[in-house]
Amino acid sequence: MYFFHASLVVLLCLIIPIILVKVLTHWNAVTRGKSSLPPGTSGWPFVGQTLEFLAAGWSGHPEKFIFDNIKKYRSLIFRSHLAGSPAAVFCGAAANKFVFSNENKLVQLWWPKTITKLIPSTSNFEESLKLNRMLNNFLTPKTLEPYIGFLDIIAERHFASHWENREQVTAFPLITSYSFALACRLLINVDDPELVEKLADPFEQVLRGTVSMPIDLPCTRYNRAIKASRFIINEFTTIVKQRKTDLEQGTYKSLTQDLLSHMLLTRDENFVTDYNIAEKIMGLIIGGDTVSSACSSIVKFLAKLPDVYERVYKEQMEIANSKSLGELLTWNDVNNKMKYSWSVACEAMRLAPPIQGTFREALTDFIYEGFLIPKGWKVYWSANSTHKSAEYFPKPEEFDASRFDGQPLQPNTFVPFGGGPRMCPGKEYARIEILIFMHCLVKRFRWETIIPNEKLIVDARFSPEKGLPIRLFPHPKA
Template sequence: MDFLLQSLLLILITLLSLICVLQKRRLDGTKKLPPGSFGLPLVGETYQFLFTKIGHFLEERSKKYSSEIFKTNLLGEPTVILCGPAANKFVSMNDPKLIKVWYMKTQRRFFNIPDQIHATMPKQVSVSAAPVKILGFLKPEGLVRYMGTKIESITHQHFMTHWEGKTEVKVYTLVKAFSLTVAYQFFLGIDEPHHVEKIATKFENLYSGLYSVPVCFPGSACHRALKAASAIRKDIQFLIKEKIEALSKGHVMDDLLAHIVGAEQDGKYVPKLGISNIIMGLMNSSYIPIATTLAFMIKHIGQRPDIFQKVVYEHDDIAKSKGSGTTLDWERILKLKYTWAVAQETMRLYPTAPGAFREAITDITYEGFTIPKGWKIFWAIIGTNNNPRYFDEPENFDPSRFEGNVPAPYTYLPFGAGPRSCPGKDYTRFVIHILITKFKWEVIFPEEKVSGTLIPTPAEGIPIRLYHI
C-alpha cells in the first residue's frame, strides 16, 4: 500500500509539475526570489511537508536558508514559507489586500470549494458569514449565551457516563467524544449519543484527510475523507429539511443550523446549497483541535502537582462565588486566568493550527525578496512557538510565561489573527472547571510519545488513573 501510494503520488506531482514549469517560465529573471530549494525534480518537497513533523520541516530549512522566508515546492506549486512575528503581522494586515486564501485540492473537494476561488469565494464568504457575525454564535460568550445550561448538562452527563466509577480512562478518546457531542448540540441541536457515536469516525476521517496526498484511491486517507464528507453533508442536508419543517410550525430552536436556515428562509443570507458545507466546516474546525488541547491540558495538569494546585485554588474560588446549582457564566469563565494560561502554553507546545495557505494576488516585495503573483504562501503560524528568541526554554511546559508579561505582539498566534482568527478559543476553561471539581488524576505514561505530522496526537491516548474527590 505504501509503495502504491508513493507511486501514485509521483504520477500526480508529475502532472502538477507541468503547471509549475509554466509558472516559472513567466517569472521575470530580474526578480530576487527568496532563498531555498524546490527540492527533487517533479516531487519537490511535498513528501517532507506532509509526512514529517511540521516543526522539523520548518526548523531544518530555517537554519539552512532563513528563519523568516524561504521557497520550496509543495503539491506542484512554487511556495514561499513565511515565519516569524513580521510574517504574522504581514499576513494578518494584508489579507485580502495582497493575498487571498488558497485551499489544497483535497480541501476543495471535501467542502465543494470552487477551483476558481478568487472569482466566486469572496461573495460566498461575505454572504455566509453575515448571520454568524450577527448572532455571535462563534464567540465564546455566544456559546454561553445561546446554550445556557445545556452545555453544563451535557458536561455533567458526559462525566457521569464515561468518568464516574472508573479507575482508569483514556483521556484523548473521551474528550474527542465530548467535543463532538457539544459540537452536535451547538451547531445542529442534536443531543442523541448514538447519533454522535455513529458520526464520530466520519469526522475523524475527514479531519485526517485535510492535508493528505490528493490521490483518492480506495483505502487512502483522501478517499476515506471524501466518503466521510459526502456522508456528513447528506446528514446535514436531511437535518436542514427537518429544521425548515419545524420552523414553519413555529418551533423555537437555538442551534446555529436553525438560525442559518431561518435567515435563509427570509431571503437574507445563505443559499441552501452552501449551508451544509458551512456547518461541516465549522464543526470540523472545532472538533479535533479542542479535543487535542483539552487532552494535553489534562495530561500536564495531572503530572505537575504545582500546576494542579494552582488550578484547584482558582476553580474553588469560582465555585464558591457562583454557588451550587448555578451555571458557570461568561463573567466567571473570564476570571479563570491561570487556567487560560495553561491552555495557551498547551497550544504553544501542541499546536493544532500549524499554518495556512495563501496565494499572492500580485507581485509582493517582502524582506527584500519578490513573491511572484500566483505563487502560494504557507503562513507558518507555529514558526515562533519553539524559538528561544521569543520563549525562554521553549521545550519546557511553563504556563507562567502567559501570566503578567504576555508574549510580544505577533509572536504567538495559536488561532491565526485578523478577520480569519479562530472562534471558540476560550472553550477549554469551562470543561476544566467541571473536571477539576470532580477528580484528581495521575498520568500513567508521563513520557508518552506524541505522533502525528501536522497535528499532534498522543500515541497511547493519555491513559490516567482517576481519584474521585
C-alpha cells in the same frame, strides 16, 4: 517564385528580431525574478518537500522543518514546494503581521485540493468570507453567554458517562467526542447522544483524510474520507430540511438560537440550497475540532506538572464549592474566575498550537524583505516560528504559564487562532469550551499518563500518538 522567396526573407528579417527581443526580455525578467526569489529548494519532483514537512509533524516536532530551513538559509523567509504548489514559508512576528494585514489585498486564504474536495465549503472564496463574517457576528460573548449552562450540562453528562467509575481511559478520543457534542449543540441544536455518536466516526474519517495522499481508491484513507464526507452532508441535509419546515410552521422552540436557525432565517444567494448549508455546517464543526488538540495537551501537561495542577485545582474548586447542588457554571465563572486556568491553557497551546499555520495564495507579484513572491505562489505562515522562538518566549521549551499572567505579549507572536481578518471566529467559543472541560475534569480527578513520554504528533491536528491513555484517581467525596 523569386518574388515569393524574397518577400519571405524580408518578412523573416522583420519578425525574427522582434521574436528575439521578446525572448530576451522574457529571459531577463525570469532571470531577475529567480535571482530575487527567497532562498530554498523545490525538493523532489511532484511531491516537493511535502513529505519532509509532514514527517516533521509525525515525529512530534513540527517546528523542525521550520527551524532547520531558517538555519540552513539564514533567512526568516524561504521557498519550498508544499501541497502540490511552489510556496514561500514566512516565519517570525513581522512575517505574521505582514500576512495577516494583507489579507484579501496581496494574499487570500487557500486550501489544498484534498481539503476542498472533502469539505466543499472551503472551495468558494466569496462564500467563505460571508460565512466568516456571519460567524464573527454569531460567536460573540453576548451571544455565547446564554449557552454556558447548556454547555456545562453536556460536559457534566459526558464525564458521567465516559470518565466516572473507570480506572483508566484513553483521553483523546473522549475529548474529541466531547468537543463534537458541544459543537453539535451550539451550531445545529442537536443534543441527541445517539445521533452524535453516529456522526462522530465519519467526522474523524474526514479529518484524517485532509492530510492523506489524494488517492481515491477503495480502502485508502482518502477514499474513506470522501465517503464519510458525503454521509455527513446527507445527514445534515436531512436536519436542515426538518429545521426549515419547523421554522416555517412555527413549531421550532429553543431557548437559544443556534447557527443553523440563524442561517435559515437570514438566507440569501450565498446559502441557496439545503445541501449547501449542510456543507458549511460540516466544515465549521470540522474546523472547530482543533479544541480537542488543546484539551489533550492540557491533560498531558497537567499530569506532568503537579504544581501547575494544584493551582488549577484550587482555582476550580473555589468555583465548585461556591455552587449549590445542581447549580451550573455561569458567564462570570468562566470569564472572571478562571484566570490561571486560562494562562495554563494558553501555555499549552503555545507549546502545542492547535493550528500549525495555514496557507495563503499570492493575488499578485509582491516583494517582501527584498524577495519576490510571484502571483499564484502559496504563502505559508507558521505558528511554531514564533511560539518556539527564544526571541519571543525565553526558554521556549519550558512550560511557564506566567507568560500569560496579564503582561502584554509582543504582537503577532502568540497565534494559536491565527490573526487578522481570518482569525478563527470561534476563538471565544474555544476558550469557553476549554475552560468548562478543565473545570469538569479537575474537580473530579487527578491522573497520571500511562505512557509517560508519549509524543504529541501532527496528523490532521496536534494529537497524542497513542491516544493519551491515563489512569484516573477520583477525589475523595466531601
